[in-house]
Amino acid sequence: MTSFKSDFLNVLSERGFIHQCTDAEALDTLASAGPITGYIGYDATASSLHAGHLVQIMLLYWLQKTGNKPIVLMGGGTTKVGDPTFKDTQRPLLTDEQIQSNMNGIKSVFNSFLTFGDGATDAIMVNNDDWLSGFGYIEFLRTFGTHFTINRMLTFDSVKLRLEREQPMTFLEFNYMLMQAVDFRELNSTYNCVLQMGGSDQWGNIVNGVELTRRLNQKAAFGLTTPLLTTASGAKMGKTVGGAVWLNADALSPYDYWQYWRNTEDADVGKFMRLFTDLPMDEIRRLEALQGAEINEAKKILADAATRLVHGEAAAATARDTAQKAFEQGVLSADLPTVEVARAELEAGIMLAALTTKIGLTQSNGEARRLAQGGGLRVNDTAITDGNQAVTLADLNADGVIKVAQGKKKIVLVKPV
């Protein structure tokens, strides 16, 4: 397990990406002999991917970095069915328009990680709707249905757990694993793709694809999954304050993204650097060994590197600079999240609670008042305990803005226009 012949598996192994692999030795042999093609599928259930998908994206990143060809499979077809894996209830079905719009949102992220093109190791993006939607029902059943037994399908955790919990699973959802298997076989036929990767929850689905490909195409096919990621204190990765840690800049600003990584728990620093950055291993080993307050330096480097991969060098530098000024020097930076408010409103005086709700720090005036009472709201660094207090133009600071903070980490600048 420690030493492979191929760069690809060596990197994945030492960085902690590998949870299960259908046949690591054979895959290693194949990968060391020349470029291989591998893929990961992403269903279009939201308009942006989030930090939970990041591990998988990094798999493709390293696949390409080590001289192989990545395929990004957009699940335009599979999303129409909905992956039932480890969900208790069926998700609402999305319309074709929603799916299309979500796919458009998701696509852009990959440009930051992968090089697309026509070259041997250039990444390509395909949509499984292209082949899945073309099948006739009888045709599909006769071609693929004969290779799956219900007996076996019922043993997969994705199905078994749902049944054990006495939750209904529709026939529609039950077919999802067949479609995913067909994807692999299709990519194998068309692009000579030999590897499917994914999260550990996808193991069952992946194995099905591997077997179908072997059976129908008589070619080698492999599956590899990543471990389920949690933080050291057991929380799921990728969820935080305002929801998910989105990768698209319009869903979550680079500054907030940087902050997410900056707030990593001590115990996770090394693990996260291995998984979510391209920092060299020596440096990671040095940084994760830092003790006490010094590890904060490592967290900044982690945040820099992670942000750089998604949003680029410039955005990462700005985010770091902004954070540094706000937290370490107590200086305001114009790059903090800024919300414009009509000058007239401030002139008349606006209730603090109403203001925080307006700028999105709180969801209702009541919530803002309670927050204020607990000392969680600050205007220009002064805690205001009365949410009814008015905020006016008189509160503008020297830079012509009002600094409103919820807690210590969420800061918004209010600018009159």
Next chain:
RNA sequence: GGGGGAAUGUCCCGAGCGGCAAAGGGGGCGGACUGUAAAUCCGCUGCGUAAGCUUCGCAGGUUCGAGUCCUGCUUCCCCCA
């Protein structure tokens, strides 16, 4: 087709003799302590400045008053056929 059970605070689990804005958890948020960490302790967690308003699958009914009783409907689970 017959019989039995279940749906609760727009995150989850989950109590709830007819007087309840509704127990208790988890999660989340805020405060204290720190290192923008973890752990711990404390507070908040339907809307409204307020009077008050709107919540317990849906629609009706009984009652001064219903999450709680009655009727119908929807969805789900279990048993029998």
